[in-house]
Amino acid sequence: MILTGDANALAAKLVAAGLLTPSMLPGPTELVVGGFLRARVVTHLGEQFLSSGQGGFRVYCPAALGPGGTPARLSNTTAAFAGALTRWRAGGPRKMDCGCGANHDLADLHFRPACGFAREWIELLDVGCADLSQAALDVLDGAPILLRRG
Ligand SMILES: [Zn+2]
Incomplete structure (x- = not known):
């Protein structure tokens, strides 16, 4: 796509x-x-949120990317993203409170493999x-x- x-x-x-x-x-x-x-x-x-349809889906905080955009180990926000995506699909804001303290737009997160809105x-x-x-x-x-x- x-x-x-x-x-x-x-x-x-x-x-x-x-x-x-x-x-x-x-x-x-x-x-x-x-x-x-x-x-x-x-x-x-x-x-729409478009996923890859592949297994091993991970979401990472954009504030914690290491050199070369490699996600830092502790920046995995997959569980928080899943909840925020459900709320967004129900009409809520396209945002989530992240462990880093920021309130990220879900589209700004880093997805592995690539996903998008x-x-x-x-x-x-x-x-x-x-x-x-x-x-x-x-x-x-x-x-x-x-x-x-x-
Ligand atoms: Zn964050």
């Missing part, structure tokens, strides 16, 4: 670059190494390999990429 604020605009850029066809099939220029079957634009009225994204279905081509990375210009199983 490619998270974005405007999935239709991003899809148009991918089509213009030859990475997708207008019918959301693989274009003449490789988007994903190993190819994919098709893509689709997904939009929701409200923001978005209202719109482009899903690539039946991806051969998770590596994006350089042409795709150039068009995406830093847009968050989320790998999801299933």
Whole structure:
């Protein structure tokens, strides 16, 4: 999944670059190494939390990251995040009180594997390999990429 604020605009850029066809099939220029079957634009009225669907999910406090962004051992806030996510989904604020003393926006936390919040994204279905081509990375210009199983 490619998270974005405007999935239709991003899809148009991918089509213009030859990475997708207008019918959301693989274009003449490789988007994903190993190819994919098709893509689709997904939009929701409200923001969604998108997990990787993989096991071993961990959440870390952004204030306790070590050199190179490596999470410090004691900064694991997975349990607090789970409660805060449940409250947010029930209509509460997208925030949580952290052990570091701060009240973090849930989107500012560090997720391993990567997760994110978005209202719109482009899903690539039946991806051969998770590596994006350089042409795709150039068009995406830093847009968050989320790998999801299933
Ligand atoms: Zn914290």
